[in-house]
Amino acid sequence: MKSAVIFILILTFILPLAACLGPVSIDEYGYVISIGIDEGKTKKHYFVFALQRELTEADAQNEGGAVILAEEADGFDEAVAAIEARVPYALSFSRVGFFVFSGKAAQNGALSLLRELSFDSLKVRASAAVMISEGTVVDFLGGLSANNDANVSKIQTAVMLDSRMTGRVTVMSAARLFESMDAGSYGFCAPIGTTDPDIVTSMSEKKTEAEGEDPLEQAEPNARIGGLKTYLSGTALFSGLVMTGVLDREQTMYLNLANGEFKTGTVSLDTPDGEYTFVITLLSAKRRVKREEDSAVRIELRLSAAVHSAPGQVTPDTLDKVMTEQLPSELEKRLSEVASLAHEAGCDAMRMGLTLLRGMRGTAPVPPNELRALALSVTPEFRLTVVNAESADGL
Amino acid sequence: MKYPPNSGRAGLIASVGTALFFCGVFSIEGTRAYAQNVPTYIAIPLALLLSLAPVLLAARAMKRAGARNLGQLMRFSFSRVFCFAASLSLAAGALFAAANPLADCARVLHKLVYDGAAYRSILAFVFVPLAVLCVKGLACITRTGLIMAAPLAASVAAALLTAVPGYDTARLFPLPGCEIIDAASFTASYSFAFLPVLILSLVFPQNPGTHSKTAVKAALFALPFITLSLLAVRLSYPAAMLGGISMPLYRMGLVRPGPGFLLRLDKLLIMLWLAGSIISAALLLRCAGELLSDALGVRKGLTAFMLALICIMSVLAEAHGAERTAVIRSYLFIYGALLTLVPTAAASLAALFKRRMA
Structure with a gap:
């Protein structure tokens, strides 16, 4: 036991003494x-x-x-x-x-x-x-x-x-x-x-x-x-x-x-008639990626949102409607625009490669160029659901 | 001082478990494993379980022969010449198994930690505690292993947990689609990483009949750490990158995003893992030394010291002849199991046969 303790001490002291190896001020x-x-x-x-x-x-x-x-x-x-x-x-x-x-x-x-x-x-x-x-x-x-x-x-x-x-x-x-x-x-x-x-x-x-x-x-x-x-x-x-x-x-x-990296943020949304502008906080996002039978990819997002600022005269029902109906379709449009921009730039920024990889089996890793080309041939569709965190259902 | 018959078993289990972990995780030949998309987090733990088979056979033979350790079994089964040849073969296997984790740790210290320190200085630094442990004996090594088991387990857990933000299950894909024969061949060849540790642990004197329990307990102690470590490595790196990375378990911490004090944890971890590698190597070399010294009639401490010296010199030689040693290493992975398997199986079968005839 005594020997073991001594050797543990030696091992412990070796740690700081290690700084003597090629010391530089x-x-x-x-x-x-x-x-x-x-x-x-x-x-x-x-x-x-x-x-x-x-x-x-x-x-x-x-x-x-x-x-x-x-x-x-x-x-x-x-x-x-x-x-x-x-x-x-x-x-x-x-x-x-x-x-x-x-x-x-x-x-x-x-x-x-x-x-x-x-x-x-x-x-x-x-x-x-x-x-x-x-x-x-x-x-x-x-x-x-x-x-x-x-x-x-x-x-x-x-x-x-x-x-x-x-x-x-x-x-x-x-x-x-x-x-x-x-x-x-x-x-x-x-x-x-x-x-x-x-x-x-x-x-x-x-x-x-x-x-x-x-x-x-x-x-x-x-x-x-x-x-x-x-x-x-x-x-x-x-x-x-x-x-x-x-x-x-x-x-x-x-x-x-x-691409699933979002934690929280805000979006501003104008009503169709341009009368009001809402600022909505996106509190959280759950992302699910589905591969369809025809090899299309659908990204489903479930967002929890709350109103950050809205005109005072807007009723809660209107707010709820804006958040659960108007906001999802507007966001789907914006997401598709960004997907197109990334596609035009030849960048798989939305990580379709990872999605395609999940369905693969093989005896060797997939060659990167092959996977990249496959990923760029896919343009994702978006399906959004927004839950109003401040409504009775959202709480 | 005489110790009671089964004393030191807890230390032996801890030391053998530690050695199994370091030999298993630090000895992966990346180019072969990941190029064939072998699921190492399944194949290597299976290799560990597979390598228990010859050990259990030897344990049964020892029980039947009334042998307290592997040396006694070999003297019961073989003539003096065959004993020496078998001991030499096991010592070669021990040298290889001991050198792998030490070489990996020394390489990391040289490349990533110490600026300007020569490789031989680092090996000299490693040699001192290794030699001292080898000379002091098995009781000292197992007690040291028992004390260091908890910090080592905590260090592995810390490495796996701090890398969590960087894990992605998509990196496990494409799912392994390798042929059964390829997977089986890899698993069988990888048992060489574990066989020297498990077989040489039989050198530690125990009551006949308890050897198998010790080996199984040590394997079960190491198994979850090995499985989780290899899985964590696959979750951190895609297979396409792993073929060219040495010691990915250490490097996981270097790719973790974000600053913070945990960013510098890797330096502490490598020092702890170096200590674990030293204990593993000391266990292997001392056990091999005891077998050889019985065959040669030389003092055990001296034999173990010489083996430690040869081990360090071979690690140093690897640094200078990297390509050549890579070829040797790949052959040993394929055929090296025979170095430890053949003499042990032969001794066990001979003992069982002799007992049956008696």
Whole structure:
């Protein structure tokens, strides 16, 4: 027993002693939290790395945010080597939270770079998110680190929260990109972001608290004030690794409803005569996918909804009718529009591949190209039922 | 110090169960299994149950012969030369079974955890507790296994539960449509992952008649963990990707969406699993060492230490000759069961025959 205890202690102490294996001081690393890829002017790509800035006591009054390092290069390793040659630390990619590609680069198939990178060697987690920027990557990342705040490191949490609360953002990681390419069971789509330089942030121009101008005083009337300059504006659709289409935020919500990723969100609905506008909260969605005998696919959605805002003069019966009759047919129409857009972009965003896969048996995995082609030949139909959560039946 | 006849059984069950889990889950040859769309979450647990058959035969033979352990059975059944040959064959099987989980853990530590640490440094780090356990003996190994069983079980449960957000049943499709013969051949060949553990556990001295219960209990302890782990891997990755991924059970945590403190749990898990692999390897090597030392007349601790050294050197060699060792490994998976099955079956049948004739 004594020997066993001693050996357990030895095993336990080995854990912290393991840090002695190839130890490196934390100062000798710069932790990259985001990797951006844009089109290069003189070389193939323009790589942008946002590094986490560690605030020391001496730097307490300086800007926080991220350190941006950028370099043109034909390949990733070339960029890293060029940057490491001019900074006093080595780049560590173990904290990379997301990749961002410019729209132009994505349209030219730059996402293939992710397939060329060795995630193991770089110690990048495959759960890192992939995003697209409408403008340049430098603007995108710069717009995320305003207000003297290292917001870049919180972006992944913010994206997931946005997706959960509004349903208007899609969350996609590098792992899902690899699965989409290797298994072909769904089309890849990534959130796309926009940078608005006109958004006024209170501290972005200040170097210290004691000096610099306050842009709030000089803001135009009715200016957009506060928050970050960069925000997610929709979803980029991909055919393979090439960006072929874009959905806006509302269309993204319908996409999430169709592919089962929706949690909660709101829709606005006008009455046919255009007199009233309702804002309805979709509280929950249950999705069921059915394959019909003629190989058609029907997506059945059962939504629980409540009125967020409605004109005061509308009666409860009218509200109920709007929610249970008008809303389902309107949503079916909108869902079909989004399905058509995805189909035109050659993207199986509604995951018909997964549905078709469920009916298959085989002695080997289905070749991804075959599955992709099959999935794109199917356009789903939608059948919606909306339950009014505030009615006696819905409660 | 003399221990009562059946003392240490709980530790033996826990240690053997741990070894069965690590040998079963960490030794899958992905290219063969997933390319043929074999349902590993069914085939491998079946392989475990199948590999109980020769062990139960040996246990029955030991009961009939009045042998307390496998060494006594072999001395009852074989001449000295055949004993040595059989021990050597079992030791080869033990070396292979011990090396697999260690190699997987060391590879993960080298590639994904430690920046800049040489592979041999990591193996040197692993060798010390392995060698010490091998030298100290079976009682120490089984007691260590008993203490570590609960944290290891909790670590596997944690790995499976934290990966839940990433599970999708669609990844189980297409449903296995492989020929029965292919499935049976895979299941039979995969029993090699378990045979060395179960057969060598018979080296631990117990009252005749209790060996079969110990083996069955250890198998039943490991079975749900093996089944659930393999199912979780299939729910996390489609078969098309699994052929090229090493140690998917560890990587499940790396593809889980979303940030949070659980994101860093994988590093703690791999250290716990390394400890489990060390205990499994120590059990196998010490048991093989005891058999060989009986045949050679050399001290048990020294034999076990030498086997541990050979095991670590073979893991190091694998890193340098990856393609060659991949070929050796694939052949061993097909034919390796014979290394452990043939001597055990021969000893059991010989003992039963001798008893019948006596």
